[in-house]
Amino acid sequence: MNPAELERIYETLAHKLDEVGQGDSELYLAKLVLLLAHSVGDVDVVEKHIADAMHGLKITE
Amino acid sequence: MRPAGRSETESLYFKYPHFDAPAIVDRNAEHTAQRVAIVGAGPIGMTAALALAKEGIASVLLDNKATFNDGSRAICIARPSFYILEQLGAIGPFLDKALGWTTGRTFYRGQQILEFEMPDSESEKFRPMYNLQQQYIEQYLWNAVSANDLIDCRWQSEVTGVKDIGDTTELTVRDPHGEYTYDACWVLACDGAHSPMRKLRGHRLRGENFEGRYVIADIQMEHDYPTIRRAYFDPICRPGGTALIHKQPDNIWRIDYQLGDDESTDDALTEDSVRRSVSLLLQEIAYQGNWELEWWSVYTANTLALDDYRDNRIFFVGDSAHIVPIFGVRGLNNGLADAANIGWKLGWVLNGKAGEELLDSYTPERRGATLDVFANASKSARFMTPNTYGWKLMRDAALSLALTHPFAGELANPRQMTAFTYGQSPAVIIDDMPLFDGPAVGALLPDHKLPDGYVSDQLGEGFTVLCFSETLYTALTSVIGRTAKGLCALNLSQYPAVFTAYSADENTAYLIRPDMHIAARWQHATPQKVIDGFQRVTFNLEEAL
Numbered sequence: 125m126n127p128a129e130l131e132r133i134y135e136t137l138a139h140k141l142d143e144v145g146q147g148d149s150e151l152y153l154a155k156l157v158l159l160l161a162h163s164v165g166d167v168d169v170v171e172k173h174i175a176d177a178m179h180g181l182k183i184t185e
Numbered sequence: 186m187r188p189a190g191r192s193e194t195e196s197l198y199f200k201y202p203h204f205d206a207p208a209i210v211d212r213n214a215e216h217t218a219q220r221v222a223i224v225g226a227g228p229i230g231m232t233a234a235l236a237l238a239k240e241g242i243a244s245v246l247l248d249n250k251a252t253f254n255d256g257s258r259a260i261c262i263a264r265p266s267f268y269i270l271e272q273l274g275a276i277g278p279f280l281d282k283a284l285g286w287t288t289g290r291t292f293y294r295g296q297q298i299l300e301f302e303m304p305d306s307e308s309e310k311f312r313p314m315y316n317l318q319q320q321y322i323e324q325y326l327w328n329a330v331s332a333n334d335l336i337d338c339r340w341q342s343e344v345t346g347v348k349d350i351g352d353t354t355e356l357t358v359r360d361p362h363g364e365y366t367y368d369a370c371w372v373l374a375c376d377g378a379h380s381p382m383r384k385l386r387g388h389r390l391r392g393e394n395f396e397g398r399y400v401i402a403d404i405q406m407e408h409d410y411p412t413i414r415r416a417y418f419d420p421i422c423r424p425g426g427t428a429l430i431h432k433q434p435d436n437i438w439r440i441d442y443q444l445g446d447d448e449s450t451d452d453a454l455t456e457d458s459v460r461r462s463v464s465l466l467l468q469e470i471a472y473q474g475n476w477e478l479e480w481w482s483v484y485t486a487n488t489l490a491l492d493d494y495r496d497n498r499i500f501f502v503g504d505s506a507h508i509v510p511i512f513g514v515r516g517l518n519n520g521l522a523d524a525a526n527i528g529w530k531l532g533w534v535l536n537g538k539a540g541e542e543l544l545d546s547y548t549p550e551r552r553g554a555t556l557d558v559f560a561n562a563s564k565s566a567r568f569m570t571p572n573t574y575g576w577k578l579m580r581d582a583a584l585s586l587a588l589t590h591p592f593a594g595e596l597a598n599p600r601q602m603t604a605f606t607y608g609q610s611p612a613v614i615i616d617d618m619p620l621f622d623g624p625a626v627g628a629l630l631p632d633h634k635l636p637d638g639y640v641s642d643q644l645g646e647g648f649t650v651l652c653f654s655e656t657l658y659t660a661l662t663s664v665i666g667r668t669a670k671g672l673c674a675l676n677l678s679q680y681p682a683v684f685t686a687y688s689a690d691e692n693t694a695y696l697i698r699p700d701m702h703i704a705a706r707w708q709h710a711t712p713q714k715v716i717d718g719f720q721r722v723t724f725n726l727e728e729a730l
């Protein structure tokens with residue numbers, strides 16, 4: 125994925141999250157993770173991303 | 186509970202018998218030398234008595250009630266339990282009455298998101314699951330118990346005290362005639378979840394309580410739907426909650442529904458409230474006919490067990506030893522396996538066919554099974570009644586995704602009960618054969634269809650060696666007669682299909698215990714190895730070939 129493509133995903137997600145709104149965005153993101161995980165297909169890769177995404181959150185500071 | 190005006194045992198379709206207390210002369214009669222006392226004639230106590238009787242051991246079965254347990258309670262009997270009932274000679278009426286099933290359907294907001302099939306095939310003797318009300322289960326066990334001269338059942342007889350005196354255990358029993366003591370050499374405490382025996386001995390169950398509360402209601406209705414387990418997530422009538430529907434014989438339907446955090450248990454258990462909740466769910470499944478309320482109760486999901494199922498000469502069996510969540514229907518099934526397990530072991534020890542060390546395998550095998558149930562049931566419980574933010578969000582995400590993507594629906598598969606593998610038990614021979622993919626040591630022997638019946642029909646009364654060559658079979662039968670009481674050989678060499686099922690060639694052998702679990706396996710069996718193995722797992726090492 126090149127920078128332009130990544131930017132496109134970034135923008136699409138921003139629009140979608142605005143559309144979904146705060147109330148449902150967690151559910152939406154959790155569904156998205158399950159979908160992406162299923163298409164990645166490699167448990168270790170997905171687990172690594174799940175761990176990586178923890179960095180920089182309040183709990184890990 | 187039952188509708189206003191009906192007593193606890195006034196059912197729409199079942200007549201509860203009344204049992205008198207034993208006459209004084211009968212209860213004071215001479216005992217046999219091998220005295221086993223069983224406290225509690227619920228499904229587990231009766232099964233334990235039958236398992237002992239199968240080994241020729243007499244028992245006295247004491248119960249404080251004058252009839253069966255009230256209400257239909259546990260309704261799902263799993264395949265491994267049907268094998269137990271068959272071995273005890275009690276299976277007939279179960280097969281006639283129970284409703285076998287293989288399929289489950291899961292719905293989310295009214296739409297089906299999963300249909301699962303439990304493993305079943307032509308070569309299976311029994312269906313993976315059967316539905317039958319607990320009072321029928323007790324009735325059919327009672328038919329077998331009351332026909333058995335080795336079992337002295339005493340109703341209206343409450344055990345109120347227990348004392349160790351040397352090698353005997355003295356029970357204090359109270360019945361309508363007064364109080365007496367009974368000296369037993371072994372005691373099986375099958376006295377249920379509240380087990381007075383457990384309390385008298387000062388033991389406690391340990392584990393976790395889950396938060397989900399379910400109302401279980403039975404109704405009678407002419408509803409045209411096959412025997413398929415239906416699970417509803419987030420139904421319109423119970424936003425955010427879950428509900429289950431099961432078919433039982435006699436047009437009885439089990440409806441389980443989860444209570445919300447804001448609903449008090451007391452309010453939810455009033456007859457009005459149960460009627461209202463049931464009728465809303467019936468509307469949702471588009472049932473428009475009449476229905477009658479039969480019985481209801483409440484259930485919370487717990488995973489609690491004793492650390493040790495044995496205390497001196499007392500064994501805890503069934504709910505007295507463990508309480509498991511209803512999801513996955515393991516309460517009753519787990520207890521039946523306990524009863525069968527201690528039954529044959531104690532029988533073999535009392536008959537002098539096994540060393541007393543065999544009894545030490547009861548706790549690791551059956552507590553191991555319970556811990557396995559806990560792991561599975563906790564998984565189901567967290568899906569059915571997620572109790573933290575994270576579990577709830579992921580559950581909801583899976584359900585929502587499942588509306589369009591069937592792979593996510595699999596996360597809702599309850600994975601029903603399979604028999605536990607006693608892989609670490611002292612009563613099996615742990616092996617190391619990574620290249621051998623036959624059924625594992627400790628596992629329940631997978632059955633297989635033969636031209637004339639099933640492998641399970643051919644097993645002996647005690648231990649059985651499965652042989653896949655005429656040579657081994659002949660060699661074994663000639664030594665067994667002389668040395669190994671309780672062992673017999675079965676020649677499967679003429680059935681090619683069985684070789685595949687058990688990954689066998691002509692040198693393979695399996696040693697099967699009386700409870701159909703695999704005690705040992707050999708890729709290069711010899712009569713000597715088999716006899717040694719048999720003596721080892723029955724703790725009869727002094728007997729030489």
Ligand SMILES: Cc1cc2nc3c(=O)[nH]c(=O)nc-3n(C[C@H](O)[C@H](O)[C@H](O)COP(=O)(O)OP(=O)(O)OC[C@H]3O[C@@H](n4cnc5c(N)ncnc54)[C@H](O)[C@@H]3O)c2cc1C
Nearest residue numbers: 225227228229248249258259343344376377503504516517
């Ligand atoms: C209301 C309810 C609903 C349930 N629903 C389900 C369900 O949907 N699915 C499921 O899998 N399981 C369910 N269960 C659990 C299931 O019924 C038990 O797992 C099963 O009955 C266990 O059998 P048991 O023989 O160990 O204990 P019990 O059936 O409890 O039998 C114990 C017996 O011991 C007797 N007893 C107690 N104390 C003494 C004493 N001091 N002296 C003499 N006798 C004594 C009692 O009277 C009773 O007959 C339910 C239980 C209850 C109570």
